[in-house]
Amino acid sequence: MATASPPPLTIWAVSDGRAGIEAQALGLAEAVARRRPATVVRKHVRWKWGLGRLPARLIPIAALDGDILPPWPDIWIATGRATLPLSRRMRAWSGGRTFVVQTQDPRGDLAAFDMVVPPEHDERQGPNVFPILGAPNRLTPQKLADELGAFRAAIDPLPHPRIAVIVGGKSRAHDLPPDRAGALARDIADAVEASGGSLLLSFTRRTPAEARKILAEALKGLPGIIWDDRPPNPYFAFLAAADAVLVTEDSTNLATDAAATGKPVHVLAMAGGSGKFARFHAALRARGIARPFQGRIETWSYPPLAETDRAAAELLARYDARRISA
Structure with a gap:
């Protein structure tokens, strides 16, 4: 008797909507979706009354201006300061079901995240930290x-x-x-x-x-x-x-x-x-x-940088490991 395939993952790519910020969350989400069936949903976070400039722990959820509502996704991938108040609460809101990923360095305590994907040059370390060269992107x-x-x-x-x-x-x-x-x-x-x-x-x-x-x-x-x-x-x-x-x-x-x-x-x-x-x-x-640049066009070669794909593979490995241990 054939075993039914699991439903596609739901992945939210969360940012403040600025192109360079959104590209990181969306690029990593799309890279995961290339490896496993998934539905990728863009989500934009905005904060009323200018409160988005405050430290994440001081921003009240009542100031949220956006459609961040349950049902929560299987995987939450967020980028940028505006997303931090939500990322830090997502595991509690979802009862631990949502796998929470933050690109860039979220600063402060990393315990609220299942995985952090900062650039290597930020020199951030920790068991849930997976540094990459550069930033996630959408290029293939x-x-x-x-x-x-x-x-x-x-x-x-x-x-x-x-x-x-x-x-x-x-x-x-x-x-x-x-x-x-x-x-x-x-x-x-x-x-x-x-x-x-x-x-x-x-x-x-x-x-x-x-x-x-x-x-x-x-x-x-x-x-x-x-x-x-x-x-x-x-x-x-x-x-x-x-x-x-x-x-x-x-x-x-x-x-x-x-x-x-x-x-x-x-x-x-x-x-x-x-x-x-x-x-x-x-x-x-x-x-x-x-x-x-030394004032002239030079020629050399190297393997195209594919750090987003490397991070996506690690993300799925950690996601699967957590599900098995749950």
């Missing part, structure tokens, strides 16, 4: 191919090497003031011209307006595409089409995405820095993934 070879397909008419005529330039911006640790933007623009233009190739330039929401203007104006004469913010966003298509990627040093997400392509990653220096980011970029260099 299939996704890159699909995204490129939508932009082939514009990209295919461009000469090789195609140089993707991904520009971040202002953060707590880094900045892109006009003088640094101007220097980057000159160095990038010289490198693309020397290569005989073309430019695929994309900005982020954090790119300062003046820096964006300086870079776009200085690079507009090169063969290629400069994204003007109008949808659809060609970011993933640019990564897929690139022969090499230049990425500013301010974002773990951007560098991790670039590393998932297996293409040479040149890191663009900005103003500022921090010990954490120095450790992160040192780890990328040690893996043969990235090098500081």
Whole structure:
């Protein structure tokens, strides 16, 4: 007599909805779903009255603005400060049934989580901690191919090497003031011209307006595409089409995405820095993934970074082990 298959897992990918934050929770959830039948549901957390800025333990649940209601999922994967008051309560709310996962470093006590997936450069340790290089993301070879397909008419005529330039911006640790933007623009233009190739330039929401203007104006004469913010966003298509990627040093997400392509990653220096980011970029260099941009396009190879899949495999192993022991 045939044994009935277990129902698909229900996985909630929980964030405040910002693209870079949501990509971590959703990327890990999707990686789990590639390994086991599952339904992935996006959930966004917002807090009324500006209370989301308070420490997690001080935020009253009455201030929640969102559809975080039972029935609770089999697996809860959350990212970002806004989710912490809920993540820390989820095991109690679900009677221990929900497997609670937090990406990034949640700070403070880790006892409320079944698994924490921080970047290695945060140097967090513990029995429920599974550090990875970079951050979880949504990139797969299939996704890159699909995204490129939508932009082939514009990209295919461009000469090789195609140089993707991904520009971040202002953060707590880094900045892109006009003088640094101007220097980057000159160095990038010289490198693309020397290569005989073309430019695929994309900005982020954090790119300062003046820096964006300086870079776009200085690079507009090169063969290629400069994204003007109008949808659809060609970011993933640019990564897929690139022969090499230049990425500013301010974002773990951007560098991790670039590393998932297996293409040479040149890191663009900005103003500022921090010990954490120095450790992160040192780890990328040690893996043969990235090098500081030296004003020229270089070629090297490495296995595409697949830390999200590694974390998904570990998550399921721990989930199964807990179910067996329950």
